[in-house]
Amino acid sequence: MPIPAYNNVTLPSMMYGTAWKEGNTSKLVKLAVDTGFTAIDTANQLIHYQEAMVGDALLELQKNGIKRESLFLQTKFTTKDGQDHRTPYDASADLTTQVKQSFQSSLEHLHTDYLDSYVLHGPHSRRGLLKEDWEVWHAIEDLYESGKTKIIGISNVNADQLTELCAKARVKPMVVQNRCYASMGWDYNVREICKNQNLIYQGFSLLTANINVVRSFPVRRIAERLRATPAQVIFRFCMQIGMLALTGTTNQQHMEEDLQSETFELAPAEIDLLEQTAVQ
Secondary structure (H helix, E strand, O other): OOEEOOOOOEEOOEEEEOOOOHHHHHHHHHHHHHHOOOEEEOOOOOOOOOHHHHHHHHHHHHHOOOOHHHOEEEEEEOOHHHOOOOOOOOOOOOHHHHHHHHHHHHHHHHOOOOEEEEEEOOOOOOOOOOHHHHHHHHHHHHHHHOOOEEEEEEEOOOHHHHHHHHHHOOOOOOEEEEEOOHHHOOOHHHHHHHHHHOOEEEEEOOOHHHHHHHOOHHHHHHHHHHOOOHHHHHHHHHHHOOEEEEEOOOOHHHHHHHHHHHHOOOOHHHHHHHHHHHOO
């Protein structure tokens, strides 16, 4: 089911993540879209992403009749601390200029004149929001207000930072993307803020960060009842507690299975059980 942001832009319930795909990025993006994914997540950060290869895949897909408008494209601005020497902007420029240059570079990489979602990859510090974060956010707000991106968001953020951002921003984020640990209540505190502020929570590393839960007896038992895989159970659980789920699988069968996670329901008691299992 599509998920509406508070500004009425809709997102698919699952997104394909392109981190760490390296030279296989283009091939895997094409495979993901051919399999049924309509939302792609990337970043203008060469340490972990190959954004230009995502764009190469999009060109190939357009030749096969997949129009730009049919896909939801999300990318990110990454500050110098998260980059190596290959910054997609003038690293000596002011932060506002860096955001503008990185955004323009992303448009060129992805062969588009607008983005569906533009995300701040993370604050400068793990505590609070610094003046640098606010300069970056104001530049991202400007991009949103100019119509160049349909929604904006933030990633790798804690509850205190998100609370401050929502309270003081000119435009609060529409999406929040975090690595989601079952051992931390599936990022309960941040998810509660998202729920109260009507923000969309995007969870990543749902399987790799929670392998013990994936392999746990409760998950296996639920999978048997539903004739599903443990991974499907985790994805469906996350959807039912209000997440947009990211997957980065490189296996076509797993891509198909991940998308099928929407086709069944966990019982309320099973939801409660998995939440309890996570914190044991």
